[in-house]
Amino acid sequence: VIFGEDVGFGGVFRCTLGLQDKYGKDRVFNTPLCEQGIAGFGIGAAAAGSTAIAEIQFADYIFPAFDQLVNEAAKYRYRSGNTFNCGNLTVRSTWGAVGHGGLYHSQCPEAYFAHTPGLKIVVPRGALKAKGLLLSCIQDRDPCIFFEPKILYRGAVDDVPLKEYTLPLGKADILLEGDAVTLVGWGTQVHVLLEAAQLAQKELGVSCEVIDLVTILPWDRETVCNVSNNSPAASRLSTNVAVYKLLLLLAPRLTTPTPQQSVKKTGRALIAHEAPLTAGFGSEVASVIQEECFLHLESPIQRVTGFDTPFPHIFEPFYLPDKWRCFDAIKKSVNY
Amino acid sequence: MALKNTSLHFIKNLSRFGQSLCAKHLSSARTNITLATDDKPMFPGFSAQWTDKLHLIDPTSHGTIPVYRVLDYGGNIINSSEDPKLDQSKVVEIYHCMTLLNSMDRILYECQRQGRISFYMTHYGEEATAVGSAAAVNPDDLVFAQYRETGVLMWRGYTLDQFINQCFGNCEDEGKGRMMPIHYGSKANNFVTISSPLTVQLPQGKVSREMGTRNNGYAISTPSHEQYRGDGIAAHGPAYGMTTIRVDGNDIFAVYNATKAAREFAVKENRPVLIEALTYRIGHHSTSDDSSTYRQDSEVNQWTGASHPIARLKQYMENQGWWTEAQEKEWKQDTVNRVRKSLELCEKRLKPDWREMFYDVYEKMPDHLMNQMKMMEEHLDKYAEHYPKNYDKKNSSFV
Numbered sequence A: 001v002i003f004g005e006d007v008g009f010g011g012v013f014r015c016t017l018g019l020q021d022k023y024g025k026d027r028v029f030n031t032p033l034c035e036q037g038i039a040g041f042g043i044g045a046a047a048a049g050s051t052a053i054a055e056i057q058f059a060d061y062i063f064p065a066f067d068q069l070v071n072e073a074a075k076y077r078y079r080s081g082n083t084f085n086c087g088n089l090t091v092r093s094t095w096g097a098v099g100h101g102g103l104y105h106s107q108c109p110e111a112y113f114a115h116t117p118g119l120k121i122v123v124p125r126g127a128l129k130a131k132g133l134l135l136s137c138i139q140d141r142d143p144c145i146f147f148e149p150k151i152l153y154r155g156a157v158d159d160v161p162l163k164e165y166t167l168p169l170g171k172a173d174i175l176l177e178g179d180a181v182t183l184v185g186w187g188t189q190v191h192v193l194l195e196a197a198q199l200a201q202k203e204l205g206v207s208c209e210v211i212d213l214v215t216i217l218p219w220d221r222e223t224v225c226n227v228s229n230n231s232p233a234a235s236r237l238s239t240n241v242a243v244y245k246l247l248l249l250l251a252p253r254l255t256t257p258t259p260q261q262s263v264k265k266t267g268r269a270l271i272a273h274e275a276p277l278t279a280g281f282g283s284e285v286a287s288v289i290q291e292e293c294f295l296h297l298e299s300p301i302q303r304v305t306g307f308d309t310p311f312p313h314i315f316e317p318f319y320l321p322d323k324w325r326c327f328d329a330i331k332k333s334v335n336y
Numbered sequence B: 001m002a003l004k005n006t007s008l009h010f011i012k013n014l015s016r017f018g019q020s021l022c023a024k025h026l027s028s029a030r031t032n033i034t035l036a037t038d039d040k041p042m043f044p045g046f047s048a049q050w051t052d053k054l055h056l057i058d059p060t061s062h063g064t065i066p067v068y069r070v071l072d073y074g075g076n077i078i079n080s081s082e083d084p085k086l087d088q089s090k091v092v093e094i095y096h097c098m099t100l101l102n103s104m105d106r107i108l109y110e111c112q113r114q115g116r117i118s119f120y121m122t123h124y125g126e127e128a129t130a131v132g133s134a135a136a137v138n139p140d141d142l143v144f145a146q147y148r149e150t151g152v153l154m155w156r157g158y159t160l161d162q163f164i165n166q167c168f169g170n171c172e173d174e175g176k177g178r179m180m181p182i183h184y185g186s187k188a189n190n191f192v193t194i195s196s197p198l199t200v201q202l203p204q205g206k207v208s209r210e211m212g213t214r215n216n217g218y219a220i221s222t223p224s225h226e227q228y229r230g231d232g233i234a235a236h237g238p239a240y241g242m243t244t245i246r247v248d249g250n251d252i253f254a255v256y257n258a259t260k261a262a263r264e265f266a267v268k269e270n271r272p273v274l275i276e277a278l279t280y281r282i283g284h285h286s287t288s289d290d291s292s293t294y295r296q297d298s299e300v301n302q303w304t305g306a307s308h309p310i311a312r313l314k315q316y317m318e319n320q321g322w323w324t325e326a327q328e329k330e331w332k333q334d335t336v337n338r339v340r341k342s343l344e345l346c347e348k349r350l351k352p353d354w355r356e357m358f359y360d361v362y363e364k365m366p367d368h369l370m371n372q373m374k375m376m377e378e379h380l381d382k383y384a385e386h387y388p389k390n391y392d393k394k395n396s397s398f399v
Helices: A019-023 A035-047 A063-079 A110-114 A127-139 A189-204 A221-225 A232-237 A241-250 A262-266 A281-296 A323-334 B002-028 B088-113 B127-136 B150-155 B160-168 B201-208 B252-269 B297-301 B309-320 B325-348 B354-358 B367-386
Strands: A002-004 A028-030 A052-056 A089-095 A120-122 A144-149 A173-176 A181-185 A208-212 A215-217 A269-276 A302-306 B210-215 B243-248 B273-278
Touching (some): A035 A063, A110 A144, A110 A281, A127 A144, A181 A189, A189 A323, A221 A262, A269 A323, B127 B210, B160 B325, B252 B273, B354 B367
Parallel strands (some): A002 A052
């Protein structure tokens, strides 16, 4: 069942166009204007066995549903000793800057939810990813929040297969291979990072590796930091960076697994997101990178993000982590 | 077994303890407590009668709350005892306010379509709800409004310049360019800045004790019958122990009378009053909406005739001999000229200095924000060519 505000006529972004005619009002229906109710109803339906797809019209309005999602949906399986769960629940919500959304039509609240064990959080960067990821979320056995970058509804163009297909959750994509700096982002920001990488190549001759995290929770540490292939032997041999690097040269088999993944390869990292800096999801990624790749780092990890203010309307061009701010951070990183 | 006996023993003692506690309580507060008896249910905080007949109450069995009206569609007072007896100048002032709002709506809607402002919301069909209620309260009554209630501010004297500055988010905008268009606020006019999410102002507004609600038939595409299964909003009033009235929101005098009475009641009794003003949203939800995708023109057209709040008041004024077609023509043109003049000025104004974005997050800017602002300054020193130019450094409030 698909439900939420205005989904019946097709939705304010036309995502559910034609579905009510095709599947009937029993399966595609409007809810009253009540996000807490939408989430709560979705949890109940999911727990009772329905495949429930709830829509929250703007992520800026998801907060009345926060208690239901954090205290109920996320904890259903755990608190019941795995006798109940609401894995059948998927919550879709529009997300991110749109050019003129201001405080209440632009927010990216993934960080609030990332702090909640039990939830999965996914952000597609375009149409091709969106279809496969959404189908994966719907089939996934845990409650998923699927944030859809609203500016990409019209902006993104992809060749999307008509048949059904799924894309893996928890797996990041390397969109551009490079060796100097690893750029990490999700959703709309991925496209900004690709532009910044182009700029860096052109202006600085610097080759950047661009990673779309795709899933925020659980996030793919392997692709970003090479976590699972950690080599304890070398780190035990020496905590001195110079010695370690010498060992890397002399005894690669002993010290390095192949292939090296991202930050262990590049030695530099930049994470970018629209959401404000403090306690944004970039802080989690930065923390793990320094934990796992400490000896490989050549410069401090950069975060290019929205500022620590509410999302301003007329100042949007100054607020967003645009390609110039990203480019400048890349420059700082390589010149450190 | 032993454990079971122990626990039973424990429970017995607990209940004896409980009883003795009760007895103590009773003896010391005999006058305050009445023991539960068979005659009347004595559940705490509750007063009702017993019934021994099983009866599932049909939600419609309580009937519906009637809709208070004063003016018929011919502009005549139906019940003369309800005539608010407003004098000509006040009625004309009200009419001017509603029609000026209407003209501002028409022009600014087009402005958005032309890409000159980013967003707009009109009030078509709902001009009486806000203006009528504003006219009935005092200018220093604090109002916590929602969008589509601009009539309140207009009544209180907010100027066209002030409205349009906000829509452009320019350097004269009181809100300092932070909010989307139509999210007005005015400390001087005791009108709290509008927030986008709905009903957030209801718990905030409890301080004023008077809750005016507008039921305009739609929440974007969702019609009222999908929003409420019960008798609209008004039915919630008695359920919450609130004095309630439902009015025809398109009848300016009904709105005026109801609001005035509600205010008097709230002030005198120090209790809340709920007003549900029924109306119809003739326009689209906003410039991001095309309502023809979910409703028929024939439905909308039912509301654009004699029942329209502006048409109805106009008819009343004409019946009194207070308004002529010639005055109508002249005034209408006047409103258009005023809006256009203001628009011309406001559109040219620069935007606020971009640093304004960092202020007012807190009363005093914390160090980490100061730092971020400095970082952005350094960034703009190098990359200024890539950023919009019309952000006025000279007109900042803090330089």
